[in-house]
Amino acid sequence: MEAKKQIPCLEGWLTMPPQEPQLIGNRCQSCGHYFFPRVTTCRNPLCEKTKPLEKVLFSRKGKLIAYTVNYYPPPPPYHAPDPFVPFGVASIVLPEGIRVGGQIPKGVDLKSLKIDMEMETVREVLYEDDQGNEVLSWMFRPVTS
C-alpha cells in the first residue's frame, strides 16, 4: 500500500518529517522577543527594530499551564470526526517564554494531566482530507521517560 501523503495543517508553523516536530516562529534580534506564529515585524511597542527578525525552531518541551476537554465539535474549518470524539486541549509555556495552545493526542489519559507537568511537542494526524492526505498538526503530550 502506498504511503499516504502528509501535509501540514498550516504551512510553515511546524517542521515536517523527517525533522523532529518543532514549532516554527521567529525572534526579534533587537529586543529578543519571540513570536509564534511568525510575524513580519516585531510587535514589541518598545522595540527600536534596528535588527531583523530571525527564524527560530522552538524547544520541543514545555510546561503545562492549563488544559480542558472539548466536548463539542469546533466550527469549520475544524474537521470534526463523525461521530465526534471529545479531545483535550492544552496550553503550555515554552522555555522561550511563549504560550502555545494545542490538542492533546488521542490515547493520553486526560485524568493523568497535572499543571506544571512537562509536555512535549508531537506531530499527529488531525484529519484526512478529501484527497486522502493526512493533515498533520502539532499537539502536546506528557513527557514519558
Ligand SMILES: [Zn+2]
Ligand atoms: Zn523587537
